[in-house]
Amino acid sequence: xxxxxxxxxxxxxxxxxxxxxxxxxLKELRRxxxxxxxxxxxxxxxxxxxxxxxxxxxxxVAVHRASSVDSFRxxxxxxxxxxxxxxxxxxxxxxLRGFCRTKKELLLVYPxxxxxxxxxxxxxxxxxxxxxxxxxxxxxxxxxAARGLAHLHNQxxxxxxxGTMSNILLNVHFEAVIGDFSKAVIxxxxxxxxxTIEWSLGPADFGSDxxxxxxxxxxxxxxxxxxxxxxxxxxxxxxxxxxxxxxDVFAYGKMLLELMSGTRISKLHSLAYDEDLSLEEWIGxxxxxxxxxxxxxxxxxxxxxxxxxxxxxxxALLCSHADPSIRPEMSEVVRxxxxxxxxxxxxxxxxxxxxxxxxxxxxxxxxxxxxxxxAP
Numbered sequence: 001x002x003x004x005x006x007x008x009x010x011x012x013x014x015x016x017x018x019x020x021x022x023x024x025x026l027k028e029l030r031r032x033x034x035x036x037x038x039x040x041x042x043x044x045x046x047x048x049x050x051x052x053x054x055x056x057x058x059x060x061v062a063v064h065r066a067s068s069v070d071s072f073r074x075x076x077x078x079x080x081x082x083x084x085x086x087x088x089x090x091x092x093x094x095x096l097r098g099f100c101r102t103k104k105e106l107l108l109v110y111p112x113x114x115x116x117x118x119x120x121x122x123x124x125x126x127x128x129x130x131x132x133x134x135x136x137x138x139x140x141x142x143x144x145a146a147r148g149l150a151h152l153h154n155q156x157x158x159x160x161x162x163g164t165m166s167n168i169l170l171n172v173h174f175e176a177v178i179g180d181f182s183k184a185v186i187x188x189x190x191x192x193x194x195x196t197i198e199w200s201l202g203p204a205d206f207g208s209d210x211x212x213x214x215x216x217x218x219x220x221x222x223x224x225x226x227x228x229x230x231x232x233x234x235x236x237x238x239x240x241x242x243x244x245x246x247x248d249v250f251a252y253g254k255m256l257l258e259l260m261s262g263t264r265i266s267k268l269h270s271l272a273y274d275e276d277l278s279l280e281e282w283i284g285x286x287x288x289x290x291x292x293x294x295x296x297x298x299x300x301x302x303x304x305x306x307x308x309x310x311x312x313x314x315x316a317l318l319c320s321h322a323d324p325s326i327r328p329e330m331s332e333v334v335r336x337x338x339x340x341x342x343x344x345x346x347x348x349x350x351x352x353x354x355x356x357x358x359x360x361x362x363x364x365x366x367x368x369x370x371x372x373x374x375a376p
Contacts, residue, residue: 022098092148094179144176200238253319262297
């Protein structure tokens with residue numbers, strides 16, 4: 001396959017120009033958070049604390065305050081500011097309101113997401129057993145996250161690769177909003193390379209005595225360190241450090257499995273491992289036994305559409321396939337989800353949808369990985 005960077009979607013239009021984030025003073029953010037009161041801490045993350053605040057105009061915000069000003073947090077801060085200054089407006093992508101940088105402080109200001117994040121609602125919220133996210137809401141989240149990610153991949157003269165899909169935020173309507181750009185990679189004509197990505201999977205990955213070799217052609221960015229969340233990083237990226245948009249597709253597939261099952265991806269892998277199977281083999285085995293319901297969140301108490309559940313689980317496996325050439329582009333993911341759900345479920349419609357009624361066929365459970373060659 002021959003790639004021409006000039007035609008690699010670097011010239012597509014976007015819906016709206018980005019609004020430059022505001023440079024806040026430290027005094028403004030101290031006032032907004034009541035001097036960073038411990039009462040306003042809503043979450044603690046590796047970078048520091050997240051505070052609930054109210055700006056002078058009355059709007060609620062989440063203020064991310066770094067616990068220290070070291071090289072790692074500086075890099076994370078700069079990445080979020082760069083992406084926030086670049087990405088165009090979209091309802092499924094978190095907008096950076098502003099930032100503040102001093103010698104001793106690194107602060108980011110984002111809109112307040114009243115319903116926290118997806119993982120919190122699935123695995124941590126105290127009343128999740130009695131009031132789980134319903135099936136319609138989960139479909140809306142799946143579609144919204146796909147739309148947001150597809151938007152990031154089509155930013156005019158650049159592409160933004162998110163790097164991880166393990167922390168999807170939920171707005172007041174429980175719609176997916178993609179945030180956390182600390183691990184994002186911006187691809188443009190200056191850093192993109194075209195060529196072949198080669199990697200291998202060891203015998204343990206296939207349960208055989210053969211080393212499996214893969215070869216894939218794409219446009220990528222070479223990274224010095226692997227970015228992402230364990231369980232959401234594509235195998236070819238782990239092996240080569242070459243980041244493509246297909247890494248995001250892989251992460252989306254893993255997120256979709258967590259959304260459907262209400263279980264962290266690490267736990268799903270453990271359940272499969274207990275039966276000496278890969279996750280894909282385990283789910284395929286359950287499907288063959290008509291026991292796919294074991295993968296669906298038990299908190300739903302059977303209140304879901306079996307046909308849709310089977311399609312979504314199969315679709316998740318397609319997106320997270322070991323072979324990146326089999327994974328669809330995110331724009332195709334959006335079309336496929338819209339063609340499945342929009343006509344039957346008006347609640348998932350959005351004014352941002354541009355491909356309703358698309359005839360793209362739905363791909364069911366993907367085949368097993370098909371390496372290009374084996375060596376003893």
